[in-house]
Amino acid sequence: GQQVMQIPQYQHVQEGEDFTTYCNSSTTLSNIQWYKQRPGGHPVFLIQLVKSGEVKKQKRLTFQFGEAKKNSSLHITATQTTDVGTYFCAGFSGAGSYQLTFGKGTKLSVIP
Amino acid sequence: NAGVMQNPRHLVRRRGQEARLRCSPMKGHSHVYWYRQLPEEGLKFMVYLQKENIIDESGMPKERFSAEFPKEGPSILRIQQVVRGDSAAYFCASSPGGGGNYGYTFGSGTRLTVV
Numbered sequence: 001g002q003q004v005m006q007i008p009q010y011q012h013v014q015e016g017e018d019f020t021t022y023c024n025s026s027t028t029l030s031n032i033q034w035y036k037q038r039p040g041g042h043p044v045f046l047i048q049l050v051k052s053g054e055v056k057k058q059k060r061l062t063f064q065f066g067e068a069k070k071n072s073s074l075h076i077t078a079t080q081t082t083d084v085g086t087y088f089c090a091g092f093s094g095a096g097s098y099q100l101t102f103g104k105g106t107k108l109s110v111i112p
Numbered sequence: 113n114a115g116v117m118q119n120p121r122h123l124v125r126r127r128g129q130e131a132r133l134r135c136s137p138m139k140g141h142s143h144v145y146w147y148r149q150l151p152e153e154g155l156k157f158m159v160y161l162q163k164e165n166i167i168d169e170s171g172m173p174k175e176r177f178s179a180e181f182p183k184e185g186p187s188i189l190r191i192q193q194v195v196r197g198d199s200a201a202y203f204c205a206s207s208p209g210g211g212g213n214y215g216y217t218f219g220s221g222t223r224l225t226v227v
Contacts, residue, residue, distance in 0.1 A: 042219060104154040
């Protein structure tokens with residue numbers, strides 16, 4: 001079945017430093033989504049990428065979808081303490097599958 | 113405009129009892145998904161339902177687990193004869209369209225503890 005791998009599992013950064021998490025799928029994806037989950041909270045949808053090579057920005061967050069539509073990244077510039085949480089990518093392969101497959105997430109800690 | 117409503121937030125059950133988790137999707141959403149999350153783990157797909165239909169239950173254990181989304185009322189995830197290994201957070205999500213073509217709106221989850 002489809003697998004989505006995410007690295008790193010944990011990341012500790014000093015406030016103001018940049019942060020990047022990477023996501024790789026074992027199969028070509030129809031789209032990829034990113035979610036953020038605060039400690040003790042629930043996943044919150046951030047963005048969906050659909051096109052090969054697509055880049056989208058949300059303030060300090062930059063999302064990329066690879067040319068082969070098998071990998072993606074989330075980059076946060078100048079982290080703040082409000083960025084703390086776990087960031088999940090989730091891939092949808094389409095092709096008769098209804099499942100959105102989540103990676104294990106990258107847990108971000110920001111040291112003030 | 114209420115989001116996805118899940119209840120209860122916390123549920124404690126003794127081994128062998130039944131657990132019923134309820135989920136009301138966002139207004140206008142007819143697609144419901146159940147995911148399970150263990151501590152420090154990602155979300156594992158369990159089941160995808162539309163009104164009165166189970167579309168994909170490939171992530172659901174064959175025994176003791178069942179899900180429904182009746183014409184009226186919330187979606188229910190039912191776990192019979194719970195065991196300690198069922199302890200987890202169970203999240204429900206909804207979307208306006210099917211599969212993974214839309215971003216999911218998640219509820220606050222039900223934290224199930226089996227003692």
